[in-house]
Amino acid sequence: MPLTVSSISLPAAAREIAKPALDGLAVPGSGRLAELPWNWEVWVLVCLGLAVFGYAYGLRRLNPHARSRIFGILRIASFAAGIAALFVALISPLDALDDQLFSAHMVQHLLLMMVAAPLLVCSRPAMAFLWAFPMSTRRVIGRIWIAGGLHRSVTALMSPLAVWLLCSVVLWFWHLPGPYGWALANEGIHTLEHFCFFISALMFWSLVIEPFGRRRLDYGSTLIFVATLGVQNGLLGALLTLAGHPFYGAHFNTTEAWGLTPLEDQQLAGIIMWIPASVIHLTSLGVLFVMWMRHAEREARVAVPSRTRLSSSLAVQRYTTVLAILVTFGLSGCDRHGPASYWAMSGAHADRGPALMQKYGCAACHTIAGVPNARGQVGPPLAQFGRRAFIAGILSNNPDNLVKWLRSPQSVIPGNAMPDTGLTEQDARDIAAYLYGDT
Amino acid sequence: MVELGVSRTVLPVGSKAHHASGWWGMLTVIATEATLFAYLLFSYFYIASHAIGAWPPYGMPKLSLAIPCTMLLVAGSFTMWWGERGIDRDNPVRLMIGLVVSAVLGLVFIALEGLEWAGEPFHLTSDAYSSLYFTVTGFHLVHVAVGLLLLMVLFVWTALGYFDAQRHSAVSIGVLYWHFITIVWLAVFFTFYIAPRLG
Numbered sequence: 001m002p003l004t005v006s007s008i009s010l011p012a013a014a015r016e017i018a019k020p021a022l023d024g025l026a027v028p029g030s031g032r033l034a035e036l037p038w039n040w041e042v043w044v045l046v047c048l049g050l051a052v053f054g055y056a057y058g059l060r061r062l063n064p065h066a067r068s069r070i071f072g073i074l075r076i077a078s079f080a081a082g083i084a085a086l087f088v089a090l091i092s093p094l095d096a097l098d099d100q101l102f103s104a105h106m107v108q109h110l111l112l113m114m115v116a117a118p119l120l121v122c123s124r125p126a127m128a129f130l131w132a133f134p135m136s137t138r139r140v141i142g143r144i145w146i147a148g149g150l151h152r153s154v155t156a157l158m159s160p161l162a163v164w165l166l167c168s169v170v171l172w173f174w175h176l177p178g179p180y181g182w183a184l185a186n187e188g189i190h191t192l193e194h195f196c197f198f199i200s201a202l203m204f205w206s207l208v209i210e211p212f213g214r215r216r217l218d219y220g221s222t223l224i225f226v227a228t229l230g231v232q233n234g235l236l237g238a239l240l241t242l243a244g245h246p247f248y249g250a251h252f253n254t255t256e257a258w259g260l261t262p263l264e265d266q267q268l269a270g271i272i273m274w275i276p277a278s279v280i281h282l283t284s285l286g287v288l289f290v291m292w293m294r295h296a297e298r299e300a301r302v303a304v305p306s307r308t309r310l311s312s313s314l315a316v317q318r319y320t321t322v323l324a325i326l327v328t329f330g331l332s333g334c335d336r337h338g339p340a341s342y343w344a345m346s347g348a349h350a351d352r353g354p355a356l357m358q359k360y361g362c363a364a365c366h367t368i369a370g371v372p373n374a375r376g377q378v379g380p381p382l383a384q385f386g387r388r389a390f391i392a393g394i395l396s397n398n399p400d401n402l403v404k405w406l407r408s409p410q411s412v413i414p415g416n417a418m419p420d421t422g423l424t425e426q427d428a429r430d431i432a433a434y435l436y437g438d439t
Numbered sequence: 440m441v442e443l444g445v446s447r448t449v450l451p452v453g454s455k456a457h458h459a460s461g462w463w464g465m466l467t468v469i470a471t472e473a474t475l476f477a478y479l480l481f482s483y484f485y486i487a488s489h490a491i492g493a494w495p496p497y498g499m500p501k502l503s504l505a506i507p508c509t510m511l512l513v514a515g516s517f518t519m520w521w522g523e524r525g526i527d528r529d530n531p532v533r534l535m536i537g538l539v540v541s542a543v544l545g546l547v548f549i550a551l552e553g554l555e556w557a558g559e560p561f562h563l564t565s566d567a568y569s570s571l572y573f574t575v576t577g578f579h580l581v582h583v584a585v586g587l588l589l590l591m592v593l594f595v596w597t598a599l600g601y602f603d604a605q606r607h608s609a610v611s612i613g614v615l616y617w618h619f620i621t622i623v624w625l626a627v628f629f630t631f632y633i634a635p636r637l638g
Contacts, residue, residue, distance in 0.1 A: 239488055
């Protein structure tokens with residue numbers, strides 16, 4: 001079907017049907033972007049302003065160490081980008097244009113759901129907002145959260161099946177000509193429409209991204225979750241692109257000013273919904289798949305020492321690991337210093353160890369020889385580390401695993417008492433070298 | 440004289456918990472059937488988007504039978520859930536009641552659908568709308584009929600005492616299918632009966 005079907009004018013019947021919806025709104029525009037107004041509606045500005053203030057203030061109250069650990073520059077940047085996307089979608093002339101062009105409306109929805117929502121979810125806003133309050137208020141909020149049943153209802157609402165159904169219903173319902181027309185005819189319903197899209201998108205991306213790491217939906221199921229919703233989105237986009245007549249009466253006499261027939265406008269919107277949105281869905285599927293494989297690798301590495309869960313694929317991995325160690329041994333023989341110890345770590349400075357362990361607070365929980373005042377009793381003493389069979393009772397004791405464990409204990413055993421301290425690779429290697437040096 | 444000793448110990452039937460291979464099998468069945476219905480419903484919307492003249496061509500489809508049908512299937516899902524909870528607590532009688540009530544609800548659903556079919560002024564071959572209508576609701580009816588068969592088998596197995604609190608994966612698998620039929624009906628109901636009214 002050719003995309004330019006401008007010669008086909010609207011069926012007269014369609015114009016008749018659309019008439020009631022046109023009363024009192026959708027005045028044809030001038031067709032010039034510069035003449036479109038900005039939307040300085042107070043409550044939109046207040047909401048955006050509050051969000052930015054809450055985030056910034058929360059970050060300010062956190063100590064710098066925790067801030068860089070929990071948020072970091074990337075998350076803060078993604079918050080800024082998310083807010084910028086919201087600003088473009090809700091305040092820039094795009095908002096005024098969406099009354100005139102269905103395709104502009106589609107771009108706005110795409111910005112809300114596929115750009116702003118994932119960026120904001122990545123930036124962990126809830127945690128920053130919480131920190132914007134003083135300790136006593138945070139406690140009250142926590143108490144209400146648990147005791148008021150909020151926690152339970154949010155958990156129930158966030159169950160993957162509920163989110164999947166909600167996203168599907170929201171998607172199809174609001175693109176039916178009737179509800180779409182109501183939204184354009186009534187500002188309140190229009191706001192409700194955007195609210196539905198935005199909230200369902202936040203829920204969707206929260207399950208997909210899981211900014212705090214503990215997944216409610218495992219990787220394989222998340223792939224199905226994203227793919228099935230993505231396909232629905234694609235089908236609807238295809239439907240709009242391939243349709244034989246325009247659906248949305250509210251745009252019937254506003255598109256001409258922009259050089260488009262209503263059908264062309266709808267085809268453009270359909271393509272926008274079909275292709276860019278699907279690219280985002282596909283990209284997230286790819287990223288999820290890679291994360292899934294990494295996760296599986298880590299699980300396998302953790303599983304190897306237990307020996308009971310050894311399957312054939314794990315056995316292959318194990319032999320590869322053994323081979324790699326043997327090769328390392330062989331190569332270490334080439335070192336001009338002669339055969340090095342198994343624990344030797346290249347490029348690490350064991351002498352930096354004590355100072356680093358002071359700096360990162362290891363000494364607060366562990367008793368460590370050679371580190372002043374390191375008499376903590378929370379974790380095990382770190383003497384003669386090289387003689388141990390396991391790290392944290394689960395990883396085989398070798399330099400790579402020790403560095404991995406030091407850098408992010410929470411990713412190895414989520415919820416264990418040892419916090420992620422934000423060690424850099426080099427610092428972790430130096431500390432490991434010091435610990436093994438004590439052997 | 441030869442004495443025959445018959446052991447009184449009976450080996451359990453079926454796997455523990457519901458993540459048996461049958462469970463994954465049912466999930467793949469659901470995946471293929473859901474794909475089938477997704478394409479059928481997409482064809483409905485696609486043909487509607489190309490229709491010349493009024494859509495639906497015979498006026499708005501009547502809700503007088505469709506709404507009771509919807510309530511029957513939703514209620515059937517609840518009774519099956521209730522029955523499954525029964526066997527979770529080692530109560531096969533409750534499961535049997537749940538199975539019978541769900542099956543009766545399913546039967547009434549099929550009867551009401553038949554009534555609606557009989558009352559339609561068009562045939563399978565009248566036009567695109569009529570063939571979509573009979574194909575989609577027909578496919579769904581076939582799935583309900585298969586579901587009824589499943590419930591009957593489960594009933595017999597429960598009566599024979601095959602299930603207890605630990606081992607009832609077949610029940611969980613059947614319940615999963617029954618919920619799937621309900622959800623598909625909700626999509627069919629939305630497409631054929633609600634969407635034209637919001638057009």
